[in-house]
Amino acid sequence: PLPLVIDTDTAQDDCVAILVGLLDPEADLRAITMVAGNVGFDKQVKNAWMTLNVADRLDVPVHLGCRRPLVREWVSAENVHGDGGGGLAIDESGLAPQPEHGVDALIRLAAESPGELTIVCIGPLTNIAMAIIKDPGFVTNVKSLYIMGGSNNARGNITAAGEFNFYVDPDAAKTVFAAGFADIVVVPWAPLTLVDGVFSRDEIARIAAVGTPLARFVVRVCEATLAFDESVGIMGSTHPDSLTAAVLLHPELISASSRYAVDVEADSELTRGYSAMSWGVHGLEPNATVVEAVDRLAFLEYLIGLFGTATTPPRP
Numbered sequence: 234p235l236p237l238v239i240d241t242d243t244a245q246d247d248c249v250a251i252l253v254g255l256l257d258p259e260a261d262l263r264a265i266t267m268v269a270g271n272v273g274f275d276k277q278v279k280n281a282w283m284t285l286n287v288a289d290r291l292d293v294p295v296h297l298g299c300r301r302p303l304v305r306e307w308v309s310a311e312n313v314h315g316d317g318g319g320g321l322a323i324d325e326s327g328l329a330p331q332p333e334h335g336v337d338a339l340i341r342l343a344a345e346s347p348g349e350l351t352i353v354c355i356g357p358l359t360n361i362a363m364a365i366i367k368d369p370g371f372v373t374n375v376k377s378l379y380i381m382g383g384s385n386n387a388r389g390n391i392t393a394a395g396e397f398n399f400y401v402d403p404d405a406a407k408t409v410f411a412a413g414f415a416d417i418v419v420v421p422w423a424p425l426t427l428v429d430g431v432f433s434r435d436e437i438a439r440i441a442a443v444g445t446p447l448a449r450f451v452v453r454v455c456e457a458t459l460a461f462d463e464s465v466g467i468m469g470s471t472h473p474d475s476l477t478a479a480v481l482l483h484p485e486l487i488s489a490s491s492r493y494a495v496d497v498e499a500d501s502e503l504t505r506g507y508s509a510m511s512w513g514v515h516g517l518e519p520n521a522t523v524v525e526a527v528d529r530l531a532f533l534e535y536l537i538g539l540f541g542t543a544t545t546p547p548r549p
């Protein structure tokens with residue numbers, strides 16, 4: 234199995250991505266690191282524990298990372314996500330995060346097995362940028378970064394140009410793409426997620442029909458954002474984060490990808506977080522592979538299979 238860490242602002246599809254990391258036999262999920270993003274930091278931690286609990290995997294260490302972006306004020310997506318965890322109750326009395334900071338955990342885990350650790354980055358990139366700044370060996374110790382963020386058609390979701398993860402901490406995103414990682418794979422918001430990462434209400438009903446507690450949890454999490462998605466013309470729930478984890482573990486889901494020189498706008502307010510993806514005619518060296526199309530139905534079947542075979546009972 235592939236050693237990995239999920240760096241997350243846990244709400245909605247972050248929960249599904251964590252389940253992918255927990256349930257897929259190809260994955261060896263070593264830790265979860267938390268970063269400021271979608272909803273209040275403590276709610277995010279609760280959502281991560283709720284997800285681990287549903288899969289009966291509270292043994293996975295949760296490390297608290299950066300509580301705000303590098304230099305900007307935190308911006309939330311609470312209008313989209315609500316509390317983001319599907320509203321399940323969890324008794325937190327016996328739960329505690331690891332004493333080690335999330336950035337230090339990333340640095341340590343990468344250093345413990347140089348060239349082997351993959352980080353699935355499904356929130357703002359603050360923790361990754363901090364690890365780069367703190368440890369000169371971090372960039373070469375990491376095998377791969379799988380990053381959910383940006384768009385390669387200039388279609389943002391928080392502003393016209395800005396996708397949420399890059400918008401919240403554009404300085405961090407810019408730092409990461411300039412750092413010289415050997416392998417970066419980007420799962421963009423648009424067009425990819427909006428085309429191949431949306432499940433309709435009928436398809437969500439198929440997940441519900443699986444009938445396991447895990448499937449029920451996923452449906453609750455999907456439903457939490459459906460009303461918002463439909464209000465902006467997206468006819469279903471969006472799955473950028475779980476898609477990022479899925480293409481890491483099953484690259485055969487990818488039907489098109491290209492190498493790009495990716496950079497992120499961190500000066501302009503109008504285009505804050507915009508991801509410039511230069512495709513080769515501008516003389517820039519590519520620094521990332523951008524996923525451009527996946528087999529949407531195979532992705533859905535994959536998730537249905539994961540939630541159907543797992544038999545772990547929930548602990549409400």
Ligand code: BDR
Binds near residue numbers: 246356422474
């Ligand atoms: C990204 O922003 C968050 O709201 C989602 O969890 C996803 O990581 C999409 O822009």
Ligand code: CA
Binds near residue numbers: 243270355356474
């Ligand atoms: Ca996320």
